[in-house]
Amino acid sequence: MVARVTRRVALGGGATLLIASCGGGDPAPSGGAQPGSGAGLLGSLLALERAVIAAYSASATVLRSDALRLSREIRVQEEDHVRRLELAIRDLGGEPPAGRSAAEYERQFPRLRREADALLFLEDLEERQLRGYLEALAELPELELRTLAAEIGADEGEQLAIVRVLAGGPASPHPFETGAL
């Protein structure tokens, strides 16, 4: 039987590759952060935020009208998340890992030929980001860090819903976001 590769699987596969690469390729925060402080986990979330910003930038070539405008607004919000995560890592005594160049990120992205491709890719990335923040909620040791993860996670839930609407789907298809694991 010949396996049929759907666009969603192909684009989602691109996101999986990107996430794996973010987790394994970017260095953990250096400096004096203590093991178990949460700095390493925040570093992983930061690496993914940077990759997502690069994905929004790359998607701008195929997005139009409302989708292009909103993707730019979302990218600005993601940049604010990066600043907040960097600050939190420094507060823990660590040094945030440097990001990669846009070209390095883009080499790992799937080919985005149409607006629909970009929106599927962004939806998958937003869902993975949200899942990362929800997992961090259970693992981060300090209330202040969990509050940061919850606040950014709520933003990611909003962004995920917006990308779904732009792709023509319902904003809220599930009562428990990322619940079906």
Next chain:
Amino acid sequence: MSAASTRRALLGGAAAAVLVAPAYAQGDRTDGELLEELLALEGRLAGAYEAALRRDAIDAGLGELLLEQEREHIRGLDQALRSVGGRSPRAAVPPRELSSALRSRAAFARFALDLEAQARSAYTAAAAEISRPGLRRPLGSIMACEAAHEVALRTAAGLPLLAGGG
């Protein structure tokens, strides 16, 4: 996976794992108090959508979807509350603003957006504060759903999709 089975997996599993350990969250409230507050908010949201559907103050498809999801949240929270030894709060009196909000779809959308924003904020605090790690993720999962409800309501009302956006 159905909504009900997802709820069972998320909240049932989490609740079973934590059961009746010390109940103080890292703020001043106990875990039971946090869950009761969330249940009260969910009750207000469900009551508002029920009333809006009766008075045609919301698109029927959207209103039914949001109502069903709030009911799923209530069932899950109720289960979690029982697991920490709490009891469901009594039904809340509908807020006075609801009757004027039911006069038009635009007015109800603004009212519901306010309520959803309150819920999102309450879940954000509770997901970080609650002392039982096994309940943080499920609460975060509902928090993200309430954020998605805001987007659904803004879409229906023709408002900018991203809060603070143009």
